[in-house]
Amino acid sequence: MQYMLGKHDLTGCRFLDIGCGSGIFSLAANMLGAEYVESFDYDQNSVQATLAIRQRYGIAVEKWHIQQGSVLDSQFMQTIGMADVVYSWGVLHHTGSMWAAIQAAAQKVQPGGVFALSIYNEVHNPIMTSARWLKLKRFYNQAPTLVQRGLEALYAAAFIAVDAAKFHNPLTTIQRYNRDEQRGMDFWHDVRDWLGGYPYEYANPGAIFTFLHKEMGFELMYLNTSYGSGCNEFTFRRPV
Ligand SMILES: C[S@@+](CC[C@H](N)C(=O)[O-])C[C@H]1O[C@@H](n2cnc3c(N)ncnc32)[C@H](O)[C@@H]1O
Structure with a gap:
């Protein structure tokens, strides 16, 4: 961050x-x-997790406000104040209306402030395109549990094969996941996250730049692009 x-x-x-x-x-x-942190999430379990972290670290309620709400809910967003830093990592592409969500988030940036976001990259490689990911995730989410478990096993097998093809030891990679060194979640949670994370949208870096720079007047300060279907990270500044 x-x-x-x-x-x-x-x-x-x-x-x-x-x-x-x-x-x-x-x-x-x-x-x-x-000085002040405002956090919200659409998902009540996430809100509970954030509340638990605040309590565990003994941070005052007046300094860190946490609530349930959606970035797509315009009435709710009217209650949210402007911020010097608007941060939204890996979120706006999961809302079901990515461009509206990006716009609503950007509108909360104080002039002179920054907007840091990450959005899934659009990929067109011969094996897996973003459009195929979308179909696979949609199918997985609608499938009965048994089919979901089968897809998870197939995904895990493909992961192991690709890792071995890169001359890595897949067992070591999986152990690193399970020790939380990789993504902060164990291997099976990661498999379910990749297959299940839906709604799912994506964009190439140029499309995000065009939207936030050309249409909303923000200036790009930082860009970190993904080789694959992971997230591109951006930081934009809103001119004064
Ligand atoms: C992949 S997680 C990222 C969480 C966190 N930003 C992080 O990087 O650790 C995506 C989060 O977006 C939340 N989310 C999805 N749609 C949302 C919406 N419309 N408004 C607010 N949060 C939303 C989900 O509930 C989930 O907690």
Whole structure:
């Protein structure tokens, strides 16, 4: 997060975490000295996880406000204040209306503030295109449990084959996942996350740049592109 924001210190900043998930980035913002952190998520379990983190770290309610809400709910968004940093990692492509969500999030950036987001990359490689991912995820989500377990086994087998083809030891890779060194979730959660994360949308970096720069007037400060179907990371500044 420090790398994306180009800052190691958020002293005096108002930080808005849209789709806070476990709350880990909001916690980081608190630790970096943010004056006020506002976190929300559509999912009640995520809200509970974030509340639990706030309690575990003993952070005052007045400094860190957490609630349930959707970035697509315009009435709810009217209740959210402007922020110096709007942060939304891996969220807006899961809302079912990605461009509307990007616009709603960008509107909460104070002039002079920044908007950091990550969005799934659009891929067209011969083996797996983004359009095929979309079909696979849709199918997985509608399938009966037994079929879902079968798809998970197939996905895991494909993962192991690809890892072995790169001359890695798949067992070591999986053990690294399970020790939380890879993505903060064990291997099977990661398999289910890749197959199940739906709604799912994607965009190439140029499309995000065109939307936020050409249509909304933001300036690009940072870009980290993915080789595959993972997330591209962007940080934009809203001119004063
Ligand atoms: C992949 S998780 C990312 C969580 C967190 N940002 C992180 O990086 O750890 C996506 C999150 O977006 C949330 N989400 C999906 N649709 C949303 C919406 N319309 N408004 C707010 N949050 C939403 C999900 O509930 C989920 O917690």
